[in-house]
Amino acid sequence: MQWRELETEPCSLARALAVVGDRWTLLVLREAFLKVRRFDDFQRRLGIARRVLAQRLGGLVADGVMEKVVYQERPIRHEYRLTEKGLALHPVVLSLVHWGDAHYAGATGPPVLHRHTVCGHDFRSVLTCSVCGEPVDARAVEARPGVPS
Amino acid sequence: MQWRELETEPCSLARALAVVGDRWTLLVLREAFLKVRRFDDFQRRLGIARRVLAQRLGGLVADGVMEKVVYQERPIRHEYRLTEKGLALHPVVLSLVHWGDAHYAGATGPPVLHRHTVCGHDFRSVLTCSVCGEPVDARAVEARPGVPS
Numbered sequence: 001m002q003w004r005e006l007e008t009e010p011c012s013l014a015r016a017l018a019v020v021g022d023r024w025t026l027l028v029l030r031e032a033f034l035k036v037r038r039f040d041d042f043q044r045r046l047g048i049a050r051r052v053l054a055q056r057l058g059g060l061v062a063d064g065v066m067e068k069v070v071y072q073e074r075p076i077r078h079e080y081r082l083t084e085k086g087l088a089l090h091p092v093v094l095s096l097v098h099w100g101d102a103h104y105a106g107a108t109g110p111p112v113l114h115r116h117t118v119c120g121h122d123f124r125s126v127l128t129c130s131v132c133g134e135p136v137d138a139r140a141v142e143a144r145p146g147v148p149s
Numbered sequence: 150m151q152w153r154e155l156e157t158e159p160c161s162l163a164r165a166l167a168v169v170g171d172r173w174t175l176l177v178l179r180e181a182f183l184k185v186r187r188f189d190d191f192q193r194r195l196g197i198a199r200r201v202l203a204q205r206l207g208g209l210v211a212d213g214v215m216e217k218v219v220y221q222e223r224p225i226r227h228e229y230r231l232t233e234k235g236l237a238l239h240p241v242v243l244s245l246v247h248w249g250d251a252h253y254a255g256a257t258g259p260p261v262l263h264r265h266t267v268c269g270h271d272f273r274s275v276l277t278c279s280v281c282g283e284p285v286d287a288r289a290v291e292a293r294p295g296v297p298s
Contacts (some may be wrong), residue, residue, distance in 0.1 A: 013175065025291075111295055115291045123279045123285070124279040130273040
């Protein structure tokens with residue numbers, strides 16, 4: 001399997017990775033979830049080459065994960081906002097951050113704390129089942145083909 | 150920021166990406182969650198070059214995400230199993246699969262269905278708050294530095 005074939009592979013993970021399976025792309029998304037919107041702010045915070053950043057943001061816009069919106073008319077200025085499809089990546093980014101917290105935080109603790117504004121507490125993310133609401137353990141999941149082949 | 154600096158960057162996502170921020174690595178993990186354990190099975194299912202697969206599996210073992218275990222003595226044979234640290238990546242992989250399902254499944258529906266053996270139903274994953282148990286919306290999360298700088 002070559003990377004250019006990933007988009008057509010019958011696996012949702014492979015298709016998802018064709019869109020966000022790049023470290024810079026995931027770091028750009030992290031910044032977007034921290035409410036960064038402007039090209040120069042992404043650039044400064046990530047220390048990323050402008051050409052690479054333009055490429056990644058352009059890809060995310062092309063894939064409908066972010067949208068480029070005019071926020072000022074004279075001179076014209078754009079910012080990048082997560083679309084609903086982009087916001088739906090939040091569980092991926094947050095799960096990966098919390099996994100990093102659990103295994104790489106070191107003695108000083110997590111570098112970033114997340115507060116759930118609904119209940120007002122710092123929290124960890126817990127993946128649960130949409131049907132029964134219980135936490136989902138990897139050992140309690142059975143996978144089977146969904147499309148007759 | 151260069152990739153070699155990612156491991157020392159004070160961000161859990163960056164540190165996590167230094168371990169699993171590679172598309173092949175994530176596809177290897179997907180297979181592992183589908184209970185694939187043997188080198189030849191990974192190789193056949195992914196169509197990946199043996200050298201690349203050995204590299205990725207070796208990296209995952211070095212990072213404590215998988216372990217290489219003897220399952221047969223004569224001749225000696227190894228298999229690769231997820232450790233607890235590796236199993237803890239399940240929310241990341243499952244969230245990404247379900248995001249792919251939601252946005253790229255097409256008319257035939259998701260290529261893989263997941264059944265929660267606790268309740269017996271096919272499910273979607275829902276990210277919830279460890280404190281109040283409610284679903285976590287990206288807009289309901291506030292991030293702040295956790296380490297005094």
